[in-house]
Amino acid sequence: MALIDRFGALSIGADYRRLWLAQAFSSFGEYLFASTSTVWVAVRLYPTDPRLPALIGVVILAASVPRIIFGPVAGVYADRWDSRKTMIVNDWIRVGVFATLLAVVQFADSSPGRVFAAIIICIILSEISAQFFNPSRAAVMQLVIPPDRRIEAASMSMFSLTGVAIMATATGPAVFGLFGARVAICVCIATYAISLMMTVRVQDEYQPQRQVAGxxxxxxxxxxxxxxxxxxxxxxxxxxxxxxxxxxxxxxxxxxxxxxxxxxxxxxxxxxxxxxxxxxxxxxxxxxxxxxxxxxxxxxxxxxxxxxxxxxxxxxxxxxxxxxxxxxxxxxxxxxxxxxxxxxxxxxxxxxxxxxxxxxxxxxxxxxxxxxxxxxxxxxxxxxxxxxxxxxxxxxxxxxxxxxxxxxxxxxxxxxxxxxxxxxxxxxxxxxxxxxxxxxxxxxxxxxxx
Incomplete structure (x- = not known):
């Protein structure tokens, strides 16, 4: 019965299911590249470098600092802008960021220093984009989910995100080890592209009334x-x-x-x-x-x-x-x-x-x-x-x-x-x-x- 109640949250509506899938796929891309980038730096770029712990610390900071600096800024503009369009634009941005990283790995000089710099820039830009995407999704969800279904929806979100985190964290290093960095990046591009397609299909009527002074x-x-x-x-x-x-x-x-x-x-x-x-x-x-x-x-x-x-x-x-x-x-x-x-x-x-x-x-x-x-x-x-x-x-x-x-x-x-x-x-x-x-x-x- 509990399992039926769990997945019964998907009956809230088609737009809820699309937003839920957009969140799941975008989170999969985030977790997958986070685990892949650490292995990439430790195993391929600087396996014997004594600076490796510091370099791993830079990778972690690249994901953390944008949340502190850009999170509040993104919140203000997410309330000003059209929430659905903000999600769409930022999914496009993340697709473009990872496509650029793929081009760098494929065609540019593959010296460890330049690849490491490209990884850090990719993480920073992706995290900045996520700071705009996440509050916009939350604003739309506030209108899509009926008040009496909010606990059910939160439970469904926790269930899916935990599963996504486990699968993506394990999948990233495995894909990297078996097929290399290019395939891992392509998987990230695909996840954000699917999130984009789901968001585009959400109806345009869910727009919160903006309480902003300009x-x-x-x-x-x-x-x-x-x-x-x-x-x-x-x-x-x-x-x-x-x-x-x-x-x-x-x-x-x-x-x-x-x-x-x-x-x-x-x-x-x-x-x-x-x-x-x-x-x-x-x-x-x-x-x-x-x-x-x-x-x-x-x-x-x-x-x-x-x-x-x-x-x-x-x-x-x-x-x-x-x-x-x-x-x-x-x-x-x-x-x-x-x-x-x-x-x-x-x-x-x-x-x-x-x-x-x-x-x-x-x-x-x-x-x-x-x-x-x-x-x-x-x-x-x-x-x-x-x-x-x-x-x-x-x-x-x-x-x-x-x-x-x-x-x-x-x-x-x-x-x-x-x-x-x-x-x-x-x-x-x-x-x-x-x-x-x-x-x-x-x-x-x-x-x-x-």
Whole structure:
């Protein structure tokens, strides 16, 4: 029954299915080239170069920096422009960017330095284009999805994107190893071309009413004020920052904890790493009933705290089997957290503000994640100078302590926001006319809007 409910989201309408396919194929291209570019640089361009770690870092930064710099800018213009046409233009741009990269690889001087520069430029331009495409798609989705189907659609999106991420991340290096860079680039071009065809077929009637003044900074500030002054949007924004702290620490420590502290082999760590996306898939299939039962807003905050507890549990494990079980649970909880964000935004964001507000969250997560990654690296350097051995398995192990520190942000942040929200909700009910006049029909809390 859960599976029927899951894929029943496709019955929302033909335009929803086209937008869903456009998102799936464009995301497939992004994940595929991200995994391919890393292998390309490490295996073909600079396999023995001592600068390889720094070069891989440049590849990662090329994908991250555009989200921070161009995300808010793209949000303002996505609210000004025709959303559907913005998606179409940016799919054309990405097709052109990867076609140019293919021409460079095929015909230009193939020295490692020039190819590496072409890869970096391709990643940057593709990411900039994605910053315009994604908020525009979110604005159209807000109008296409009926309010009573938003949880269902968010669950479907989480299910498909997790599957896409797993398949594309595995497919990219495999295609590159078997057929070379040219074929991998052609696959990326094909995915964006399919996304383009799906978007072109979406009806032109889904256009949000624009709430813009015509001045960039005024429009940007207007969107930021709307995000902060709307209570549930403020909660989501703060929650995204808490998650960014944990993400930044975990991205640099989780793998080292598994390989060093737990002493896992690369094959065992690969099995452990699979558990998180597997938990995403499981929760995307079965979590929709839990969200409907608890309510979207409560589920969001409870999932944030539960994810913190999950990472604390992971930092305390000592065996592969236990670590796999805990990581599976963390993946399932994270899926709940992500599935709640879409419906919250679609309900709380005023029409005409989706581009600016949705574009705020990505840069905020990237900024807090980058800052916490820097904090983690400095903490590891400091602990090494103080004689603490990272990966020794003790309770003073810096890897273990950093994971717990990041998890504390999630647990305390989510729990604190939940208590504040619950207190404000009780206060609003106690001061409502129905309660003051004694005409309220029930003392139980009314069900949340979903």
């Amino acid at each position: 001045h960039f900074w005024r429009d940007f500030a207007d969107g930021a004020r709307s995000a902060w002054h709307t209570p549930m949007l403020r909660v989501v924004l703060i929650g995204a920052c808490f998650y960014g702290v944990s993400l930044g620490i975990n991205s640099s420590v989780l793998a080292l904890f598994g390989l060093k502290t737990l002493g896992l082999s690369p094959g065992q760590y690969g099995l452990l790493a699979m558990m998180f996306p597997l938990g995403n898939l499981v929760s995307a299939v079965f979590g929709i009933r839990l969200i409907r039962r608890i309510g979207v807003n409560r589920s969001y905050l409870l999932a944030l705290s539960a994810l913190g507890l999950g990472y604390v549990a992971y930092a305390c494990v000592g065996q592969l089997v236990t670590a796999c079980a805990v990581m599976l649970m963390c993946g399932a909880i994270f899926s709940i957290y992500i599935m709640c964000q879409g419906p919250i935004l679609q309900e709380a964001v005023p029409e005409g503000y989706m581009g600016r507000i949705s574009a705020v969250f990505g840069p905020m997560v990237s900024i807090t994640s980058a800052a916490s990654t820097l904090l983690a690296s400095q903490a590891l350097s400091y602990s090494a100078g103080r004689g603490f051995t990272a990966g020794d398995g003790s309770w003073r192990d810096p890897y273990r302590l950093l994971i717990i520190f990041g998890a504390a942000f999630l647990f305390i942040g989510g729990g604190g926001m939940y208590l504040v929200r619950a207190r404000a909700h009780r206060r609003s009910r106690s001061t409502s006319p129905a309660v003051r006049d004694g005409t309220a029909g029930s003392s139980s809390e009314p069900p949340e809007k979903s």
